[in-house]
Amino acid sequence: MTINQVQDKIIEDFSVFEDWIDKYNLLIDMGRDLPLIDPKHKTKDYLIEGCQSKVWLYPEFNGHNVTFTADSDAIITRGIVALLIRVLSDRTPDEIIASELYFIDRIGLRQNLSPTRSNGLLSMVRQIKLYAMAYKAKTKQL
Amino acid sequence: MKTISEIRADFPVLSRQVYGRPLVYLDNGATTQKPRCVIDAVNNVYTTYNSNIHRGVHALSDIASEEYENAREKVRSFINAAKKEEIIFTPGTTGSINSIAFSFGERYIRPGDEIIISHLEHHANIVPWQMMCERKGARLRIIPIDDTGEIIFDEYLKLLSEKTKLVSVTQVSNALGTVLPVREIIDTAHSGNIPVLIDGAQGVQHGTADVASMDCDFYVFSGHKIYGPTGIGIIYGKEKWLTELPPYQGGGDMVDTVTFEKTTYNELPFKFEAGTMNFAGAIGLGSALDYVLSIGRENIESMEKELLRYATERLSGIRGLRVYGTSGRKIAIISFLLSNIHQYDTGLILDKMGIAVRTGTHCAQPVMSRYGIEGTVRASLCFYNTMEEIDMLGTGIEKVISMFEK
Numbered sequence: 001m002t003i004n005q006v007q008d009k010i011i012e013d014f015s016v017f018e019d020w021i022d023k024y025n026l027l028i029d030m031g032r033d034l035p036l037i038d039p040k041h042k043t044k045d046y047l048i049e050g051c052q053s054k055v056w057l058y059p060e061f062n063g064h065n066v067t068f069t070a071d072s073d074a075i076i077t078r079g080i081v082a083l084l085i086r087v088l089s090d091r092t093p094d095e096i097i098a099s100e101l102y103f104i105d106r107i108g109l110r111q112n113l114s115p116t117r118s119n120g121l122l123s124m125v126r127q128i129k130l131y132a133m134a135y136k137a138k139t140k141q142l
Numbered sequence: 143m144k145t146i147s148e149i150r151a152d153f154p155v156l157s158r159q160v161y162g163r164p165l166v167y168l169d170n171g172a173t174t175q176k177p178r179c180v181i182d183a184v185n186n187v188y189t190t191y192n193s194n195i196h197r198g199v200h201a202l203s204d205i206a207s208e209e210y211e212n213a214r215e216k217v218r219s220f221i222n223a224a225k226k227e228e229i230i231f232t233p234g235t236t237g238s239i240n241s242i243a244f245s246f247g248e249r250y251i252r253p254g255d256e257i258i259i260s261h262l263e264h265h266a267n268i269v270p271w272q273m274m275c276e277r278k279g280a281r282l283r284i285i286p287i288d289d290t291g292e293i294i295f296d297e298y299l300k301l302l303s304e305k306t307k308l309v310s311v312t313q314v315s316n317a318l319g320t321v322l323p324v325r326e327i328i329d330t331a332h333s334g335n336i337p338v339l340i341d342g343a344q345g346v347q348h349g350t351a352d353v354a355s356m357d358c359d360f361y362v363f364s365g366h367k368i369y370g371p372t373g374i375g376i377i378y379g380k381e382k383w384l385t386e387l388p389p390y391q392g393g394g395d396m397v398d399t400v401t402f403e404k405t406t407y408n409e410l411p412f413k414f415e416a417g418t419m420n421f422a423g424a425i426g427l428g429s430a431l432d433y434v435l436s437i438g439r440e441n442i443e444s445m446e447k448e449l450l451r452y453a454t455e456r457l458s459g460i461r462g463l464r465v466y467g468t469s470g471r472k473i474a475i476i477s478f479l480l481s482n483i484h485q486y487d488t489g490l491i492l493d494k495m496g497i498a499v500r501t502g503t504h505c506a507q508p509v510m511s512r513y514g515i516e517g518t519v520r521a522s523l524c525f526y527n528t529m530e531e532i533d534m535l536g537t538g539i540e541k542v543i544s545m546f547e548k
Contacts, residue, residue, distance in 0.1 A: 073516075
């Protein structure tokens with residue numbers, strides 16, 4: 001599936017629920033599927049700044065695709081990271097850099113997931129794209 | 143006396159909804175809502191007599207200047223200061239403390255001197271002193287707290303020495319709600335001729351703030367936490383200190399004569415009010431103080447005491463809820479955590495139910511470190527809150543637990 005196909009799938013998953021509590025429960029459930037970061041990488045180096053809760057994000061690059069593992073100490077934040085990883089993990093650096101994320105606005109949790117709510121969403125996306133750019137630059141050098 | 147529904151009707155924001163539910167506003171420690179009279183007072187400045195103060199010869203400037211000075215008199219009377227000249231308008235508590243820290247440091251602090259603060263301080267009563275200490279080679283000493291969130295008075299006594307040049311402590315902890323024994327702190331410091339600054343940001347709106355009976359040397363607070371507008375605050379300073387201290391900022395209105403060789407400063411309080419002041423904010427603050435007096439400070443105190451009693455009882459009954467700050471002397475703040483649930487998760491779900499609380503460190507990271515936690519959920523109540531709202535908070539918290547405890 002392309003990045004946008006995954007985004008559309010997420011929007012569809014959330015559209016089943018009318019009530020915000022059900023939407024949150026879904027988000028919490030999705031947090032359980034998060035590919036967890038190896039505890040040894042839960043260090044300051046992989047901590048994302050700008051979140052009220054802690055988020056660790058660890059990138060790996062196999063020369064073609066970038067994959068991410070992560071964790072957070074808050075459950076809702078873990079759900080948000082899980083969604084981002086579902087969309088952006090195991091993609092080429094170019095795909096990640098070119099991606100435009102629209103699912104956040106369309107799953108009905110916008111008020112709570114907007115960047116101003118200090119949930120660190122913006123910082124997470126920025127960090128994912130920065131890793132992608134770094135790997136892209138690295139492949140060019142090789 | 144007004145009924146609770148009459149009081150609530152005075153505050154337009156309280157009747158609104160969020161996410162289709164009635165707003166339960168429990169973030170009064172961060173900022174309070176404004177009664178109609180304050181909104182009208184500020185509105186009235188801009189619609190009928192807006193004009194710069196202390197400058198014009200014209201009619202509107204006269205009215206604005208007079209209203210601004212009336213507001214100063216209202217503040218003086220409210221905190222029972224001896225003279226109007228001892229009341230300085232600032233942008234807020236943070237501005238007030240920065241200003242005093244700078245001026246006091248310039249005038250009195252030498253390398254090796256010490257300033258005492260407590261472990262309960264808001265960052266606004268830590269960082270300005272750290273900056274000043276760094277500049278002057280002075281040292282910051284900290285009064286420790288016990289597990290209930292009270293300062294350990296014996297440790298305070300041990301910190302006082304001939305090196306101590308100032309004690310700066312909060313009247314009430316913003317993170318835990320603890321009321322500090324400021325009278326005893328001041329008396330003890332004064333016995334060694336050490337001046338004391340009291341940070342009244344969380345104290346002035348809950349009960350009495352009488353600078354004459356406290357005998358503090360400086361008292362600071364913000365307008366927006368006592369039902370007034372944002373961007374206005376107060377320094378009260380005893381005349382002796384304000385006369386001796388150099389001004390923090392230079393500019394218009396604070397001067398007497400200016401030549402390129404030398405400037406002489408205006409008299410008090412104008413020496414500390416450089417540039418165009420937030421006169422609309424000051425006038426709004428005056429109106430807020432009138433409002434508080436119309437409700438009655440004793441009434442506010444007893445209503446809030448009852449709210450604290452009920453909230454403590456209601457929330458303590460919730461399984462897995464731990465309250466931080468359990469002193470017997472507290473204002474109506476409940477800082478808590480639910481076991482195994484992050485404060486951010488709790489705050490987000492409560493918000494969706496229309497309940498506004500604050501989560502995080504509350505600009506008091508050392509307090510959080512003291513308890514080995516990264517933050518709390520803080521419900522801060524004031525006299526316009528109701529028992530029903532506390533019940534809604536309780537039900538909300540129970541809902542949070544059921545959502546995350548799966």
